[in-house]
Amino acid sequence: MSPTFRRYILTKLGWYLIALAAAVSLNFFLPRLVPGNPVDLIVSRFLQGGGGGASASKTYQAFITQFDLDKPLSGQFFAYLVNILHGDLGQSFSLFPARVTTLISQAVPWTLALQLPAILLGWILGNVLGALAAYKRGAFDRNLFVTALAVSSIPYYALAIVLLYVFAVAVPIFPSAGGYSFGTIPNLSWGFMVDALTHYLLPFLSLLVIAIGGQAVGMRSMAIYELGSDYVNYATSLGVSDRRVLGYVFRNAMLPQITGLALALGTLVGGALITEIVFSYPGIGTLLFNAINANDYPLIQGVTLIIIVAVLLANFLVDLAYGVIDPRIRAARSGER
């Protein structure tokens, strides 16, 4: 590793640590700026129709104490930082007494299993198709471009609802809800796998199709731009083989696409909220949504912390990859031209 590259990495790392510190602090204070109080909801549920005196304020106080909301904000913040360092994200308020880490670890596998393949496969297929369209031109390009443009401009939840209606309601060949058939005990068996797969297919397709469309449109325009650039014209005029030229074109057009992929991978842990709601599919999106609805500070913090770390990590990896893939970036840093 050259000293310039090492310096490049260290500078980046420093910036990311500062960003992380800022994000972790905001993560604590932002949910608390939302008006409303998580305890009101719980206590009003307890006291519906009953109670007539001491019990109301007693119960209210008991929960304020239980959730440490009587401590000063600075003390709460300090405790939050110490707990994070210990890997403890606290207990959910609205789903008390569940631990936030438990809730998240139950939801994350579903979110990853649904989104990771959809994003990766969509990215690969979309880029290949986009590059092909740019290269082949003509009818193939026109058809693919129009289709991809149309598909990529459909909101993903609209496609989800259409798929649900057509294949689960009008022609019920796929199940309409859940990660597997209700009444099935999850286990590692062929029967269960097949069952889970039939539940998986529709939500997966709704994400995949949109991803392909978006990537193909982006890749096509990048590739067309590269195909028209000077180095391509020059190489072609020298009689360099098409295959070889295309290789360079593809590599150059890929750079922005890689950024897009990394960002998509970073945000995917946030879950595809509406896909989860439409298909009643397990995942982290609905967990976060319900947490926000209940002012459940620890759960909101826990989920957003995971998102923050994932986004920063993904960006850092992109920066690293850029440093490796594109020597110009390293060179610019160290002043070599």
Place this chain on the structure above:
Amino acid sequence: MAKRHPIMRIFAAFAALALVVTGSIAVAQSLPRNETLYIGGHQWGPPTNFNPLSSSPAWPTGGNGQMGINGAGYIFETLFTSNIVDGSYAPALGKDMAWTTPTQLTVHMQPGTTWQDGQPLTSADVKFTFELGKDFSVSTTALWDYLSSIDTPDAQTVVFNLDPARPNPGVVERYVDTVYILPQHIWQAVADQGQSALLQYENFDPVGSGSYTVMSYNAEQIVLQRFDNYWGKSLYGMPAPKYVVHPIFKSNDAGNLALQQGQLDWSQQFVPNVWSMKNVGTWLSKEPYYIPGSIPMMLVNVQRKGLDNVLVRRALAYSINYPLIAQTAMSRYSEPARSSLIIPSGVESQYFDAATVDQYGWTYDPAKAKDILENQLHATKGSDGIYVLPDGTKLSFVAQTPYGWTDWMAALQVVSQSAKAVGIDVTTNFPQAPVDINDVQTGNFDLALFYISGVGPDAPWARFRDMMDNRSVPAVGQNAFWDYNRYANPAVPSLLDKAGAATTVAEKKAAYAELDKIFMQDVPGIPLMYRPLLFYEFNTSVWTNFPTADNPQGTSPQWYIDVLRDVKLK
């Protein structure tokens, strides 16, 4: 190329691993459909505890102490069950109850009551369970505002002694009907560790006394398995389904679709146009399909300028199109709301006095609203069509209810339209639930559509208390748990105590009529519609013989274990 791509190699390794792992395990464990009943609409998030005392117990241990109790008899049992249709109660762990004096309720328990682990269930367990509410702040604590002590003369008898200073037999009866009895031999150790331990107790392997045990649970579903050594087997009979599964849907729509497709057998959800679904039935076979159980109430903040004038409140009440709310917002599941705190049908009809309501109340009458505004208030219409009071106050208000409570939101939209047609500007605001609840409790609103107590053994007493009792209500800015608009009338407290202590229907009716009259004269709130306590709909493609109004069978029609004892395979 002879060399395989590294990614392909990794993929192949994964495939091989998956084969090895899955090949060694048997076929999918799926519950047989003809032994399984699917139930929906009680649980919306991951189950986190089966502790009825906690703030968010999972089905079927929720609703402790409330008439909306949703799993009585499944795992934990109550002493009695209360029928919201006719007000009668049926035995469960208790055999009979009687008021030996006006402040003393004696309960005799069934012989042979036993916990699922074989230990005997005695009056000591009952006393222990109720006293947890006295010693700690849990879901049954509010009962102790009215109770002074509990005695157990023998292992089968429990005596509840009411606080003579605040006699309220109705409230005590409600708790006796709706508190899950817990085993002392398990919970004592938890209680000994104190308040926090009690609230944090997850109880994932609950030992109850009912006909089911928890078989499995995760974020997607809760599965119960029948417990065939149930102590009341010969007395009450056993439920038909061997398994009961509660899938946890992410949205109402997913649950409704499952009901329509016959994947759910029994559901507690707001289903639009329920009459149009094939094979789906409801408690009533015709409108309004459900039994009214509560009154969503538009609270009027009597502290706000403009609304502090009773005539303005009255004009607003006359301007609202109640039949339209029942038709559209409630999807015909409600009669048009009357101007009374008493629900005119069902068990409360015995207290409903139509003559008083006709004389002092209001109906949808825009002409009358305009008449009040112009001739009694001498308000003038501005150029924007909105009335302005002589002192310059413009009749412009904000009405709020939590976002996502769809039928409530729709009702406020009707209020906004019909009030505007008369000349009162009502704009809607739908904040998130915690924000809205905080606004309501701290008295920071103009108009708020909110819930107040539903039907039950203490109804409509608790409803009058919620709307009109200003005693121990903190000032605006602090959290109140009833009388959110800080309305006060000096005549109310003594009447309320009289109604609470009354023992005969005639006495109660007289006291409620007085209170209702004051409510209608002062207009601290406007009832907008009636809503069932819990929705009740069923699909008969697999299981049949669900109790209905035409075929009531057992005594508790709504969500109790009795329904599962009635259902039969098709």
